[in-house]
Amino acid sequence: MSSSYPPSPERPKRRGRLAVGALATALFAQLLGGTSVAAPAPEPLTWQPCESPYGVGTFECATLTVPVDRERPQGATVDLALARHRATDPEHRIGPLLVNPGGPGGSGREFAFAAPLSFSPDLLERFDIVGFDPRGIGLSDPVTCDEELIAAQESLLYPDSGSSFAALRRTNRVLGDDCRARTGSLVDHMDSTSVARDMDAIRAGLGEERISYYGVSYGTALGERYAELFPDRVRAMTLDSVIDHSLDSWTLQKTRATAMEESFGQFADWCARTASCVLHGRDVRALFDSLYRRAAAGELSWGGDVLFTDEHLQRLALNFLYGTADWFRFAEFLADLDTPDPAGARSSLRVQGAPAAYGYFPVLCQDFDLAVPSYATLAGYRRRLARVAPVTRFSTLAWTDLTGCQGWPAKVADPQHELHIDGTPPILVTNSRYDIATPHVWGAGVARQIGREAVFLTYDGAGHGDYWSSPCARDAIDTYLTTLVPPADGTHCPAVWPTGPSAPRRSQGDGPVDPLPALLGTGTRG
Template sequence: MRTLHRGAAVAAASATVLALTAPLASAAPPVPASPPPLVWGACPSPGAAAVQRCATVTVPLDHRDPTGPSIPLAVSRIAAARPELRHGVLLMIPGGPGNPGLDGPSSALKRLPQSVLDRYDIVGFDPRGVGRSSPVSCGLAHEDLTLVRMLPWPAADGSTAENEATARRVAEACVANGGPVLRSLSTANEARDIDRIRQALGEPRLSAWGVSYGTYAGAVFATMFPGRTDRIVLDSNDDPDPTRVERGWLAAYGRGVEDRFPDFAAWAADPANPDRVADTPEQVRSQFLALAARLDTAPLPWPGANPPRLDGNTLRQTLLDGMYADSRFPAVVRLMLAADGRRPLPAAATPPDEALQNALAVSVGTLCNDVSWPRSLDQYRRETAEERIKHPLTAGMPVNVMPCAFWPSDPAEPPVRVTPAGPSNVLMAQNLRDPATPYTGALKLRAALGGRARMVAVDSGGHDAYAANGNSCGDALVTRFLTTGRRPAGDVLCPAEPGKG
């Protein structure tokens, strides 16, 4: 998930935030006392596997003041299946920012090869502010808890006026309601939290598997604490440009969806597809754009959805979501067919407000605390108009105004610059046609890591590569690295496999 987003009254909120967002820890904070050993018990989630156990790690709210206020982080573990083969801990670093990760080990049981499960304690955690780790909320109205507002889709005529109003409203609510935990959110602090988890686990070094935003958090951890890393897998990789960071990731959607759309178009025009929508891939593209334009001016009622209508931006958001995996393609086609009057609208499925409140708050806090965003609304308007022409499938959304334009304080510390300094122990996995973290951005992270990394690129489409939307060649290379520590001598391109997007 790639999301977003100043206080009740702007002047009051600004005074509050400026008073409470003093600079946080530098890259070399005072060394706190080691956290006590973990006490493992039952996990609170009903969806957790029986073998998954949970515990709590206490971390400083402000790593600059390790003896000051602290917050709890929820962590989980599934012990190595074969203790005699155990290599260490494999920490799963979730995406987002804002995604939970406490039940990641339970998911890993179904996804990772047994040879990896045999050798590692698989450890997950909810990052600070997320889920069961001191969760934060901006207290937004139900109407603002929808992806077509969380992501800044312009109006049908290209106007950004409503986006500007939403961004200001969300920023004000987050500053007013987010509290000190939201103000502490940053990728550098997540890296410091990860090192505290390592200490609590009693591990001198940590292996990690970071996915999506987790690749940036993992790269920052490996940069700040290079001597405490073992085998690092970065999967579906973010551009680490320290002048843009998350702003650049949002902009990357324009390129990423264009890279990925041909896979969808070929599937949607396949004569063997019972949900075929057109005769050729070119017709799929023109039909999608025409349907979105029609829904811009004549939306369809959609009871139960938020908002309760199918409009052009809802269709575009569904397309963006659908590009993440081939298994999501049918959801896009169903809406296209419904918009064209050839099928009834499917039942609306919306996540619970509480989950969206939390994910949005963490996303906004991290995005706005990590890096400075432009304040000029004219700049956003100009760039959005240009982007609508350049990448019509995403209609200007990737460069439109975000709540960070109204954030009342600059970041407490500059983004961490990822460098090649440290052990050569990183393996990157990357699909060539990733809609959310495009290959072009992955190449930037590869260059930043230099000799520390190798990259396995996979001629495949979708987000998440290893044991997900990649292929057997890429999976085998990542598995070999995790189980033996051996990487390819150089970067590798795995060829496409039949039946894979």
């Protein structure tokens, strides 16, 4: 679902966001990714013509069967669904560009189908764009769970007492057990290490010695793990809007709360200098603070009949702040929410349907050890976060990542650790300065961990997904992937701000279309 439509405050849409302590040692990380596990035997892919739902481009689809658990290669298997857009200039084809849009839970297959609309002609000419649905996602044997249990979990993600925290833990455990009963052992093997090994099986199935990779948002976590495990099989790699897999529970909360506060501040400052913003001339920070206090007191409603809680208000704000294209509508929404006359409302809310297949927490809770000992710890976090972010209070994205994993029954298979990457070509790491999902400090931290192999580029504006936010960043990514010449380390791209209420989301006429809202849904990216 597009970010033009925030979720219903009655039942906010579940994020598939990160979108995230650090307990593993470097030795443990090396044991997880060491050479003791043999590379998958090549299984040539059999491609068949298939059609894109977008009606543009010529595609082939294939299926690759891999073990659910590589320690039991003769056991259960999972069928990975792939799609490929062949290079439009075959004589100058470089090879495959594997792509992933993040989530976790996003469909790489759908990402490939969107390639003719979402990537530049340079990439389309030179690369076969190959997307795959990660195990348990999309058409790759998707995880399914009881919808009523998913709804029960959502209702408990903001515990306000020891008893509600205990209820959350019980519900998460029951939900995880239900997912396992419906899906099988796959639900316990959805960590990023398992997916990175799937990526190498895809490489082998393509008959390639090395692959190029573009991952955005949680797709960067897959790229990071692949580069750790298989550095000699990387031709080029771009990590756009970066996950830092080294951070503990509190640091994840603090850095995302800071990013939320700073991003809202950019929105407020933009409105102050933009005459066509409906809130121009008003103190936008004070308005949001007033709305928050009214919501927390049970005094804020939409149209007189939909009650807004403070968490609903914050989640809607998060959704609007994913990209600057929605800032005019965000201003209108806040103005409408503040008005006493519902007939004057300009914005609209789209009511959500039933939850989709459930792939988010089975991944996140196996990649991050987020357990906290008690409700008192959570309450302490909230008090500290309110000091970090006095206007926006905290990040609902980070918070529900934390609470959604409490009591989750699967093992943390790929816990946090500092990256240990050695022997790859240069890896291009990009991050916007004001990104609510993957804060700039995460990108800087990952570049530092990668070390001499990393080249770090900063987009000085706001948004998630630099490729579609910044023409400058897009040109740098295209140039690097096609020529292997990265920009200078520390390069900055200038901010691009919306200029009028009719400013459209990027389209074919003015650059590649941002596919992330359609692929992942607003608030489901990280």
